[in-house]
Amino acid sequence: MKALVESLKASARETDATDIRAAFAADPNRFSRFSTRLDDLLFDYSKCAVNDRVLEGLEALAKAAGVEEKRDAMFRGDIINITEERAVLHTALRNRGNRPVLVGGKDVMPDVNAVLEAMGGFAEDVRSGSLKGATGREITDVVNIGIGGSDLGPVMATLALAPFHDGPRLHFVSNVDGAHIADTLKLLDPETSLFIVASKTFTTIETMTNAATARAFIADKLGEAAVGNHFAAVSTALDKVSAFGIDASRVFGFWDWVGGRYSIWSAIGLPLMIAIGKKDFGRFLDGGHAIDEHFRGAPVRENIPMLLGLIGFYHRTVLGYPSRAILPYDQRLSRFPAYLQQLDMESNGKAVTLDSTPVEFATGPVVWGEPGTNGQHAFYQLIHQGTDIIPAEFMIAANGHEKTLRHQHELLIANCLAQSEALMKGRTLAEAKAQLTAKGMDEAKANRIAPHRVFTGNRPSLTFVYDQLDPFALGRLIALYEHRVFVEGALFNINSFDQWGVELGKELATGLLPVVEGKESAEGHDSSTAGLVAAILQAAR
Numbered sequence: 412m413k414a415l416v417e418s419l420k421a422s423a424r425e426t427d428a429t430d431i432r433a434a435f436a437a438d439p440n441r442f443s444r445f446s447t448r449l450d451d452l453l454f455d456y457s458k459c460a461v462n463d464r465v466l467e468g469l470e471a472l473a474k475a476a477g478v479e480e481k482r483d484a485m486f487r488g489d490i491i492n493i494t495e496e497r498a499v500l501h502t503a504l505r506n507r508g509n510r511p512v513l514v515g516g517k518d519v520m521p522d523v524n525a526v527l528e529a530m531g532g533f534a535e536d537v538r539s540g541s542l543k544g545a546t547g548r549e550i551t552d553v554v555n556i557g558i559g560g561s562d563l564g565p566v567m568a569t570l571a572l573a574p575f576h577d578g579p580r581l582h583f584v585s586n587v588d589g590a591h592i593a594d595t596l597k598l599l600d601p602e603t604s605l606f607i608v609a610s611k612t613f614t615t616i617e618t619m620t621n622a623a624t625a626r627a628f629i630a631d632k633l634g635e636a637a638v639g640n641h642f643a644a645v646s647t648a649l650d651k652v653s654a655f656g657i658d659a660s661r662v663f664g665f666w667d668w669v670g671g672r673y674s675i676w677s678a679i680g681l682p683l684m685i686a687i688g689k690k691d692f693g694r695f696l697d698g699g700h701a702i703d704e705h706f707r708g709a710p711v712r713e714n715i716p717m718l719l720g721l722i723g724f725y726h727r728t729v730l731g732y733p734s735r736a737i738l739p740y741d742q743r744l745s746r747f748p749a750y751l752q753q754l755d756m757e758s759n760g761k762a763v764t765l766d767s768t769p770v771e772f773a774t775g776p777v778v779w780g781e782p783g784t785n786g787q788h789a790f791y792q793l794i795h796q797g798t799d800i801i802p803a804e805f806m807i808a809a810n811g812h813e814k815t816l817r818h819q820h821e822l823l824i825a826n827c828l829a830q831s832e833a834l835m836k837g838r839t840l841a842e843a844k845a846q847l848t849a850k851g852m853d854e855a856k857a858n859r860i861a862p863h864r865v866f867t868g869n870r871p872s873l874t875f876v877y878d879q880l881d882p883f884a885l886g887r888l889i890a891l892y893e894h895r896v897f898v899e900g901a902l903f904n905i906n907s908f909d910q911w912g913v914e915l916g917k918e919l920a921t922g923l924l925p926v927v928e929g930k931e932s933a934e935g936h937d938s939s940t941a942g943l944v945a946a947i948l949q950a951a952r
């Protein structure tokens with residue numbers, strides 16, 4: 412693999428692959444050669460630093476890394492999460508054709524369908540008002556209490572699908588910071604509120620603490636006996652849920668073969684289903700399934716997640732670009748970058764291979780972003796003229812939902828396309844100077860100012876265009892990125908499905924709590940930690 416990566420570096424150098432501007436000038440068909448479509452979804456990667464030779468090299472790399480075999484092993488239900496000894500089957504949750512999926516010889520589909528059915532019944536009862544609070548009033552507000560994978564997916568998707576939201580109001584509480592739940596509870600009437608405690612493990616301290624606060628809110632206002640009417644839970648740890656006192660009829664399970672950051676398709680999606688209804692949630696699953704079928708069947712050069720992964724690997728590992736910016740020109744995708752941060756960085760932020768040896772090259776990039784056009788007025792300066800090259804990933808709908816505001820949508824589109832054009836084309840020193848002198852600036856001043864107005868160009872970007880952001884389109888987008896992360900993880904030869912990196916901080920926080928509470932001394936901690944604790948305790952009221 413290392414040798415293949417080196418030869419890709421050489422091909423990029425020898426073929427001037429990073430001179431994207433020259434590639435466009437030389438080939439009027441570049442767009443049609445380096446873009447592909449799946450129904451209304453267009454994927455344009457012509458503004459990336461690729462050419463045929465590079466793509467051939469990347470295909471060879473994918474073969475050598477066994478990406479397709481690894482993909483098939485995932486869909487088959489092999490134990491590919493080797494450190495946790497689990498299958499990885501979020502795809503079974505959206506397996507709309509009901510093709511049998513075996514785990515330990517047993518088809519999981521009947522259980523998957525049973526939970527989906529139960530969620531549907533519960534969601535529709537909440538939405539129709541037939542499910543009532545303890546005092547007989549309808550539910551107007553649903554609060555999801557969860558964090559990480561038990562929060563980001565539902566938050567992101569609920570915002571994304573606002574035009575389809577016709578159920579009760581939704582709120583999300585994740586942070587252990589008491590401010591989060593306090594600010595939320597202020598908005599609620601306990602008689603008409605329903606809390607969903609969402610936690611795969613049902614041990615996460617943030618979620619358990621917030622759930623206890625919510626429980627007290629109901630018990631204090633409506634009495635202990637009312638708690639059951641105002642809570643539901645989603646978890647794989649059903650024994651722990653029953654200990655919390657939530658009735659089995661309001662508990663929705665999932666399985667250890669669903670990773671937290673891949674769990675929006677499972678019962679973790681319950682808040683989204685309550686917001687948009689069972690039918691639209693089904694369309695969301697359909698979108699994910701469409702990508703699964705595409706990922707399994709399409710040849711590499713038409714396979715969007717495969718291309719996305721290969722190009723991602725190429726930019727990151729071969730060309731050494733340290734981060735990628737996710738820039739949806741879609742305000743409703745405002746939390747999509749945060750969602751992808753967990754998906755990508757928790758999956759591929761690893762430095763040990765599946766053979767338990769250190770990796771030989773750079774793995775997952777830093778993932779970040781904000782919706783356009785807002786980002787343009789904040790951090791795009793650095794993307795255009797900073798010293799790092801940051802591949803940008805744009806996404807835009809051909810149609811907004813606001814029919815009477817088509818003009819605003821046209822402005823949005825123009826801005827999105829202009830950014831990728833500017834990143835690719837840039838502005839030379841001669842062009843910058845000519846612009847200044849044309850405005851009447853004298854030669855000496857123009858020489859001084861022009862360098863500040865130079866854009867190197869050749870900054871890679873890729874663009875997704877879809878018809879409109881609806882449940883199907885969102886499901887498709889998420890699944891595309893899931894499989895992209897999979898392809899990159901397969902090339903890195905790492906386990907994309909564990910997350911040991913989050914453990915140490917949790918362990919130390921548990922150890923520090925008694926010190927922060929003033930019950931134990933800070934002895935044994937480093938002087939910075941001890942000094943910070945002392946300062947806080949001194950100021951504590």
Ligand SMILES: O=P(O)(O)OC[C@H]1O[C@H](O)[C@H](O)[C@@H](O)[C@@H]1O
Binds near residue numbers: 561
């Ligand atoms: O769903 P839970 O078990 O409460 O876990 C919530 C989150 O916390 C952990 O620390 C993991 O890093 C995440 O992958 C997970 O999504």
